[in-house]
Amino acid sequence: MTATPVRPTEQKYEVKDLSLAPLGRQRIEWAGREMPVLRQIQERFAKETPLKGIRLVACCHITTETAHLAIALKSGGADAVLIASNPLSTQDDVAASLVADYGIPVFAQRGEDSETYLRHVQIALDHRPNIIVDDGCDVVATMVQERQAQLAELIGTTEETTTGIVRLRAMFKAGVLTFPAVNVNDADTKHFFDNRYGTGQSTLDGIIRATNILLAGKTIVVAGYGWCGKGTALRARGMGGNVIVTEIDPVRAIEAVMDGFRVVPMSEAAVHGDIFITVTGNKHVIRGEHFESMKDGAIVCNSGHFDIEIDLKALGAQATEVKDVRNFTQEYRLKNGKSVVVLGEGRLINLAAAEGHPSAVMDMSFANQALACEYLVTNKGKLEPGIHSIPVEADKEIARLKLQAMGIAIDSLTPEQIEYANSWTSGT
Template identity: 60%
Template sequence: MATTQRYDVKDMALAAEGVRRIEWADRQMPVLAAIRERFERERPLDGYRVSACLHVTTETANLMRTLKAGGADVVICASNPLSTQDDVAAALVDAYGISTFAIKGEDNDTYYQHLEAAIDHRPHITMDDGADVIGILHSTRREQLGDVIAGTEETTTGVIRLRALERDGKLGFPVVAVNEARTKHLFDNRYGTGQSTIDGIIRATNVLLAGRVLVVVGYGWCGRGVAMRAKGMGAHVIVTEVDPMKAIEAVMDGFPVMPMEEAAKVGDILVTATGDKSVISKRHFELLKDGAILANTGHFNVEIEIPALRALATGTRVAREFVEEFTLADGRRVYLLADGRLVNLSAAEGHPAQVMDMSFANQALSAEYVVANGATLERKVYVVPKDIDDEIARLKLATMGVKIDQLTEEQAKYLASWDEGT
């Protein structure tokens, strides 16, 4: 279709393929589809501008379609330079009339130009995956803070940043931490990240996991998922942690837990999932086995100290697409996947649509929630309201054909009382 939308995508000729893939994902996202049908009738977002900074994938495209169906004026940019699917970006502009600024492999300057383009939209609602839009609004574009009713945040790394802003009393508007919804972190982070991270590693390297030692750095919900899936494929999984509660959980789940200095000596594949920086650093590179593979599934490419690895290397080359080989002074070779960026979105397609169905249902319903309640919300980080979380779980079960029991009136009364003993 002809469009007057502002955009910056790789190739508009890719749009038809993008539409086919978006439609395929939509068939796996019945909860979001049901919300979109209701949004088309009720138009709860009419008149509101939304600036989204998310991974531009088929699943995200269906979220953008849902927001637009609800009446929102939507602009989207990429939340990671390597996570864009170029055919999807073209389809969003050409087929769905949504301004899109995203090119897979864009350089740092282009990445930030795209962020600025999304902020130029003067959003009433921000929708972040990593808090980059919110970060710019709170630094160089503070004059726009008053325009924003509220924001939403998709990922752990972004929530960490936002809680720091709140703690320092500097958060300029309320934000709903979609990442903290149970229907998000229990499923997206565990099952989605678990499967898609392994998918990215295998697509990039074509290595056999069975029999390999795979080190999971960080045992949060994402790390749990990676460990579970790697174990299921026959890998010998080791966990490293700094949190004693998570460490003991990993032990109880049957995984050896050790310091990074010990794990670095024995790991064939090391996967970071912490949200922190330099968790694999220079001192660890010096201990790695010849042929060790490094991958990251955290949001930013700071978890592996890449500048230190480059400084140690006597030579580098591209071994395969998304695989860079570093030769060290003693002849050992170390392989870095996808420049240390999210391997599941850089070298693969990200989470399965069935998982993102719940995560993006949370985004859509949270946008509706902040429009309805923004005037009463304080400048704080909020969790997704329990009734939204429960409704998404209920809808998902229904689409899967799963039925569950309901409390009887007597049972509900018993659970709410204190005066009935044994």
Template identity: 60%
Template sequence: MHCDIKDRSLADGGRRRIDWAWSEMPVLQTLFEHFAADKPLAGLRVSACLHITTETANLARVLQAGGADIALCASNPLSTQDDVAAALVHDFGIPVFAVRGEDNERYYQHIDAAIAHRPQVTLDDGADLVSELHKRGGPTLDDVVGSTEETTTGVIRLRAMAADGALRIPVIAVNDADTKHLFDNRYGTGQSTLDGVIRATNILLAGRTFTVVGYGWCGRGIANRAHGHGAHVIVCEVDAVRALEAAMDGYRVMPLRQAAAESDFIITASGDKHVLDATHLETIKDGCVIGNSGHFNVEINIPALQAMSVEVTRPRPHVDEYRLNDGRRVRLLAEGRLVNLAAAEGHPAAVMDMSFANQALAVAYLRDHALPAGVHRVPAEIDNEVAALKLAAMGLAIDELTDEQAQYLASWREGT
């Protein structure tokens, strides 16, 4: 089997960690049983460009149980867990093309390998795979009946492709499912980002000023968790409604240039480019820790930081300390890449359980439904099924509408 991983001998440890995560993913366990019995993906070629983590491994085993012929590559050079990649190859027979720390050239060679699999359905985390497929076109793209997208950043790219008339396939925006962004983005990103920051620095958060750039669902989660650690939280936004919400959630709101002057930590989660820029570095507090929890490593203007610096040292793993011309220090986490995956282990399995259940069901939906090119929402029935399965796994029951209540909601005639 053709693959490119770091070391097959790591498989035993990877399998143990995959199984540990599996115990926290009851929705995927239920889907595994259904997929294994019904084989809804029999013979379907699937390529996935995702973070190669324990949770992704469990999504892959569900797709494989459903009959899919699957190949995996990484969606970020620093997010691959090499022992998990080894276990996927050794224990599950799934081709993996991912090595933690791979350079840009090797990263795109791995995407080439996923494309060479001639997928009929793709799964993406950031839209790199779909973007490359469209740049190349030809018969490989013609084979693709649809794709799914996991992240906010990826959905933004895909909608830009659609607006530009460039998107030639249907893509289901898994990120927009309620059972994805309300939980994965908020609780998963919140916990895992703080985990990455703390592992990388071992700096006490209590009493420190912690700035979050971007108050989408990921930013909300990060701000909430930082507040829970006793930090004084500032939110920076360009959207008036989100800024107002942050203020009413109890956080200070101000422009980033002002916040930078007093921040001990700045974490970006905007999905945009250079939101932490040279103008902010001009005022940034000495010793400030900066990191990114958005998908791509462009949110922090690293070239500008390098240009303003006279020295770079690495006092700890995942921490690069830049000394600016005037002597101030700026501590960059994880080379500006996803701090929750590069310096920690990513989202907890319990929230990825719902996200990846949406992914698995969306793949089956794409096989069975011919959708037009464009970005599509996750069907409501899939969202509801995932929520119901998660509630059942948690041992929680909810009420049901009576016939009278359902009729009332469907009628306009009864008033005061």
């Protein structure tokens, strides 16, 4: 476990500018005010070092919140390397501070191209990780496809995106998931809060920063009514938007209807929408035929993990001109004379144009990640290959710590109530 990491070069980091570190540290410290749960875990990790000797790779959005996860993992003894999971989500000052102030190797620069990203994935795998904290499953998938010999050294992986879990399930079905993977995404203290409240607020924050438009009175189309879609639709309505939901799942569609939203196919929504937000985790949710039907000046953006939900290739083929009109905002002038505005190059709008989820919700998400890493190490050799849930006890402990930090108390069962809850002979 303590073998020296193997890297093809002497390169220890790749960030934009180390001189940005003071600003990054200031912002990291500010975010920490809203992350009391992860702070308590970090303090325990520093005393117990449950990750001592573990080589760890984290492929995440390099933000102020992720910085606290990285610091907690290092405090726990992990030999950690960070790379970016999205080219437009890296906060360069944070990356610089992690290197300069906390001694954590980071390979990430805002705006890096695909070639650079893939090179960073290879650098991460050269670290010969025992644990992979993945965000979209790229590192894990690359190891399975290209680094089979390293699988014997892998204790397991954690994944906190819906997209990544879909890929892991496909890998398991194909028989190539030969190690345990912890499904952090489906922990109650993750998806109930991060996906719903975090995505809901930060998505609209990104749209507003990129466009400075008034949302009240606009028809806002939300593609997908999973937890991210629910949060986005809820916040869009709260800002005065007239929200339309599109879905492929009949149960979620019914839920959206009963939550008071109009549900129609995308082909119909395309005609009415002023703003389109994709949060499905699937590809080409908005396609060529939809662009042709849209109003002049319709705005489209994505808040799903990968930049495949909007078919930008088809849009480019329909365009006679593409120009930047604001930061993170491109206008495609179509052959039919109308224009479509794309935000954040179709990538995660909340990170491309804003700062991602608020620290308060990432506190719980990253607490889950830290505990998932500990769980994998503690249960090394005991977990079957496949996808595992966060232990219920850990989920509830995170919620308890969060409530405690917020100064909120809840009731406990009385002995009589416990007896009643565990009895089958007591009825009405």
